[in-house]
Amino acid sequence: MGFVGSQDGFHGIPGWIPWDPRMDSVGSRDGFRGIPGWIPWDPWMDSVGSLDGFHGIWGWILDGILDGFCGIPGWIPWDPGICCVPQACSPLWAHECGSSYFTTGMCSRVSSSFRFSRSVAPALQRCQTYMDIIIVLDGSNSIYPWVEVQHFLINILKKFYIGPGQIQVGVVQYGEDVVHEFHLNDYRSVQDVVAAASHIEQRGGTETRTAYGIEFARSEAFRKGGRKGAKRVMIVITDGESHDSPDLEKVIEDSERDNVTRYAVAVLGYYNRRGINPEAFLNEIKFIASDPDDKHFFNVTDEAALKDIVDALGERIFSLEGTNKNEISFGLEMSQTGFSSHVVEDGILLGAVGAYDWNGAVLKETSSGKVIPLRESYLQEFPEELKNHGAYLGYTVSSVVSTKHERIYVAGAPRFNHTGKVILFTMHSNRNLTIHQALKGEQIGSYYGSEINSLDANGDGVTDVLLVGAPMFFSEGRERGKVYVYTLRGNLFVPSGALGDLQSYQNSRFGSCIAAVPDLNQDSYNDLVVGAPLEDEHQGAIYVFLGFQETILRKYKQRIAAAQLAPGLSYFGCSIHGQLDLNEDGLVDLAVGSLGNAVLLWSRSVVRINASLRFEPSKINIFTKDCKRNGKEATCMRAFVCFTALFLSPHFQTASVGLRYNATIDERRYSPRAHLDDGAERARGLELPAGQEHCHSLPFHVLDTADYVKPVTFSIDYELEHTEHGPMLEDGWPTSLRVSVPFWNGCNEDEHCVPDLVLDARSDIPSATSLWSPSGARLGELGMFPWRREGSRESWEC
Incomplete structure (x- = not known):
């Protein structure tokens, strides 16, 4: 097994160095999780770019399949049994709500020709400014001067956030009769609405038929151009008691039934100029206004004083839900959905690190709708007393398959209690979770859970190994990083050591990216590639680990350093993808991200x-x-x-x-x-x-x-x-x-020689009774040793 490198020019895939999504700037030298090259970034600068006017970073995650291969390891495991489509996510995609920009995030499908199609944004909620507002103007003869009413109208319109997905405004004017000045959907911008309002002339009339004007607005004005689901708001401005006051009770009942929120403004100029007691008039206007009166009722001394209530009226209309005097609590408004993603059989899991005050969440988008777990669903493992810690659940998401062939989702929360946590859970359509197991980090600041991946080593469809990265794990005076290994025992994952033996005593951030890849060395077991982007003075390296039977071998098989490939590479190994056959030779190749570049490594047969x-x-x-x-x-x-x-x-x-x-x-x-x-x-x-x-x-x-x-x-x-x-x-x-x-030995084909030794001995000792010679003469004996069978070539005589 091995790789042949080539350098290409597309940008790296993010996901390697911890990043605080609450920062105003995107990352820092030691905290970047963005796309180098897609936003201005100098690794020696203290900050990276700016979000001013920036509506998201497309391409943060490329997730799904291309040419039949699923997933981006490091964020999702490779599973050839899952059918999926490519997804590109932009977690910093923001939409405007009034004066705020909410970074809810968005993902889109990507075709094989890199064209975007259907977009999904499960955290996207209608703005609080998604309103249809009808302004009901009293244009009877008693209103004077009309120009002050026009100024008020123009000033309040300038406070409105008019546009698609936000506010629509329509205006009706009444006296004896009621007329449409313009409908809700006539104008789509503040400038157009203000221009139209500046041309509204006073209609006049000797009667003030306020009940008629309100009923007309409810039954007609909201219907023409009104939007389903939009909050209905009515602003009534009048300077006197209505001539059709007996009809008011029925009209207000109908408005309540239609959920029309009513703001009523009493202009007391007519009464003050004539010294008339306005009590009855004020009571009528309070009756028109929604409850409570202190939020929906206004009165001004005369027409010129209308300008004094513009700000207060605007603030009351656009006050945020979930706000109290001490704090603002966010649900999904800052969720950054798509910070991580993982394709499953029936949809796509999306990490939302900013959800629920940056404690994080995992959302699911399916063909039948979206599943957004309630905040309370996480309390079992993310208690309320730690809510201000910013756990960042959803920093990475993945899944495993149990021995019962059930798919269980996995999500990391690298900042939980400062040591990190990983949860294994199932998600239900009723917006609840069942958390089956929680794994905890052991070292403060290690960012345990910032990378997760699973490996089916033997390809039997059951997850064999769960790997959890802690890239900032500190040991021997260095930020070396660590990858924890958990093996499946029954229905639980148990600790089983760690990948290591790197023989590298430097700041590596080993485990910044973990990629499960198909069989690289063609031994029928799936393998693993781990990034260490800070090795060799930030040049970076990757390590290849081989799968074997139902586990992963703990010692790496191959180290590929950026210094071996090309000069100038840095942060090599910050992202890894290994699912595609890029050069069409039948072997899966690797794409490895670095700062501003990606390196393609061809697999070798x-x-x-x-x-x-x-x-x-x-x-x-x-x-x-x-x-x-x-x-x-x-x-x-x-x-x-x-x-x-x-x-x-x-x-x-x-x-x-x-x-x-x-x-x-x-x-x-x-x-x-x-x-x-x-x-x-x-x-x-x-x-x-x-x-x-x-x-x-x-x-x-x-x-x-x-x-x-x-x-x-x-x-x-x-x-x-x-x-x-x-x-x-x-x-x-x-x-x-x-x-x-061997040498030929003359034996049979069985190569075994069987000797037949015959001993023929003759004595030269004369007959005697004694066996010794007093003269010291040597006694002798002649012997013949003939070989008579296999291998017989000579006889020996002694």
Whole structure:
């Protein structure tokens, strides 16, 4: 397994360094989670860009499938059984509500040609300024001067946030009759509405039919251009008691039934100019206004004083829900939905770190609607007393599959209680959660839970390993980072050590990105890639870990450093994607993000080389001298070395691989018995087609020798011809072959000689009674040892 690098020009995928989403600027040198190159960023600056006038960063997450592959590891696990579509999310997408911008976030589907289609924004709620406002003006003769009413009308209109999704305004004027000055949907901007209002002339009339004007506004004005779901607001401005006051009770009842909120303004100029007691008039206006009167009733001394209530009236109309004297509590207004995402069978999970006062939440968008869990659903693991800590639940989201083949969602909250937490849960359509398990970090500030991924190592559809990153884990005086490993036991994940043995004592932030990838080394087990973007003085590196059976091997198999690939790369490993076959060779490749660049790493095919060696004849017969070498009689033979290349990937069954080999006779003695013929010792190269045996002949000769018991050993050492590119040999596969060729011993084919020793002994001692000689003469005996069976070549006499 290995990779061949190439550098491309698209921007890195974010998600590697902790970022505080509540900051006014997007990230910092040690706290960035954005898209380098999409917003101005200098890693040596204290801040990154600005949000002034900025409505989101599209492309924060590219999630889903392209060319049949699901997911972006690091944020979602790879699962070939899930069918999904690509999603691009912009968690900082903001929409205007009155004078505020709410960063609710948004995601859109992306086609294979990178075109946006259907957008989803589950946290997007209608603004409090989603209103249909009808202003009911008394235009009877008693209103004077009319220009003051016009000034009031223009000033209050300038306070309104008029536009799509916000406020619509219509105006009716009444006296004896009622007329539409303009309808709700006639104008879409403040400028247009103000221009229209400036041309409204006083209609006049000797009667003030206020009940008629209110009923007309309720039944007619709200219907023409009114929007379903918009809050209905009516502002009534009059300077005298109505001539149709008996109808008021019924008219107000109908308005209450239609949920029309009524603000009533009593202009006392007529009464003050004539010294008339206005008590009855004021009581009538209070009756018209919605309860309570202190919020919905106004009175001014005369027409010129209308300008004094403009601000107060505007504030009361646009007061935020959830506001009290001491605090403002946010639900989903600042949720930043799409900060992380994960595709599941029936929809998409979206992390919303800013929800519920930045404690965070996980939302779900499905084809049948959205699921937004209630704040109370999280209290089991995120108690109310810690609500001000900003847990950032949803910083990353993922899922696992239990032994019961149930999908369980996983979400990280890296700031919970300063040590971090990960929860495993299921989500219900009634907006409740069931939290099955919680895993907690162990070190303050480690950002435990900022990266989560799961791995089905053996591909049986059940999650084998859950991995939780703590990239800011501090050890041995360095911010080295740590990746916790949890294995599935029953229905729970239990701690099972950590990935490590990096032999790197530096600020690495190992675990900033964790990517589950399909089988890279083609051994049928899925693998893992982990980013360490701060290694080598912020140049960065990635580590490849191999899956095996139902786990992940704890020691990394390959380290790829940015310094090996190209000069100038920095923060390499901040994001990793490994699901696509980018060069269409049948192998999954890696895209690794760095600051302002992405590096493409081609996967390499893995091959096994089977080698064999045979001899003709199969044994060395030194009694058969069939050639001459250097003027000496010799036994000449041939060795045939054969190679077969077997690619592990089925896509390479028609490929070939270059091989170089060297043959030697392993004779560790002063005078070798056997020699390769001239030229045979040179290194040779050949091209091996997949699955086809390829053989070479190696002539050699054996000279006369007294040692024909110990066999002659041949050595074949071989390697792939192009080690930097192309296929690579399977890890641990042999690269040498040693075979011994024996000497012929004259035995049968079974190579076992069976001796038949006969002892023939004769004594030269004369007959005597004594067995010793007093003269010291040596007594002797002659013996013959003839070999009469296999291998018999001589007799020995002693």
